[in-house]
Structures are given as structure tokens and as C-alpha cells.
Amino acid sequence: MKNANPIHDRFMRLALYVHKRRNGATVFVRRKVQVQADTKTGQTEWTIKTWRIKRVIILPAKNQREVRQNAGAMTANRSIIQGSSFDTGGRHFLFDRREVPSDLVLERDDWIVFNDRHYDIESITEYEFDTAWLVIGKELKGRVEVIDEIHNPWRPRLDASDQLTLNDNPATTP
Numbered sequence: 001m002k003n004a005n006p007i008h009d010r011f012m013r014l015a016l017y018v019h020k021r022r023n024g025a026t027v028f029v030r031r032k033v034q035v036q037a038d039t040k041t042g043q044t045e046w047t048i049k050t051w052r053i054k055r056v057i058i059l060p061a062k063n064q065r066e067v068r069q070n071a072g073a074m075t076a077n078r079s080i081i082q083g084s085s086f087d088t089g090g091r092h093f094l095f096d097r098r099e100v101p102s103d104l105v106l107e108r109d110d111w112i113v114f115n116d117r118h119y120d121i122e123s124i125t126e127y128e129f130d131t132a133w134l135v136i137g138k139e140l141k142g143r144v145e146v147i148d149e150i151h152n153p154w155r156p157r158l159d160a161s162d163q164l165t166l167n168d169n170p171a172t173t174p
Helices: 006-023 071-076
Strands: 024-037 044-069 083-096 111-114 117-126 132-144
Touching: 006 024, 006 044, 006 083, 083 111, 083 117, 111 132
Parallel strands: none
Antiparallel strands: 024 044, 024 111, 044 083, 083 132, 111 117, 117 132
């Protein structure tokens, strides 16, 4: 859908550009596209498709502790309240739709990998006139997902000098 007001489009594009320059980073969007189970061993194998998006606006994380309590245990024995707690972190990702590959339409089952951390998609808000997506991702602390070093800009790149070692006593030439 095209906006009837071109000034609005220009303003949105400019705002996204400025934010990408300040808070932009590379993220990976991943999706399970095929699941196969071996009937003999019970092993499940997934085929995962990965999209690399070079500039996504990443806003600061919100860390919190979530508490889950069992309502049945609370009513049966009021002196003892059982429950569990775990740490979660939330992050806001703002995708410029011009930089998203044409075959990618975000779904709630997808997940985002940023800085080797796995973020489940909690909500997706679509901006008007196909300009952007605001995605709220939820991270469970301790879950690490490493993307191939060739494509991951957060990992140091190796070159030939990394394979060399320094020798304190150089060999004498014959």
C-alpha cells in the first residue's frame, strides 16, 4: 500500500536511517522450515532457514525476574508457597522493511539471534505503509546460539597472522 502523503514516507525513512546509524547492528532471523523424526531412533532433525539483516535498530534490554507459582500448592498448604523464578531479558528490534529480504515475513514462531543470544518473538507490530516492524524479543538467560563465524560480525575474524607464532630465538641461516 502506498501512502498518499510523500512527506510522511520521507520522514519515516529519515527517522529510521538516523536510528540505524546510532543503534543499528546485524541480526539473524531464524525459522524451522522442516521437521523430520526418525521412527527407529526417535531423533528429531530440524531444517532451519536463516536470514541475515545487516542493519536493525536495537534498543536497550529490559532484564527482569519472572516468578511462576503453583496455585494448587498455595491453596492446599498456605504456610508453604512453592514456585520458581527465572531471569528473562527483553529487547526491542526495529526492522526497516526496505532491508528485510522479500521472502521474509516475520511470524511468532521465528526467533532472532543477536550477539549469540536467542530471542523468542513475543510480539510484532507492523508500521503503516510497510515501513517497519517493531518486534519485542524475549531472551531466556543462558541460552546461547552461535551462528557460523563467517557470517557473524560479532566474532573476531581470523587471518593468516593468527596461525603464526613468535619465536624468541630466530634460527640462524646456514
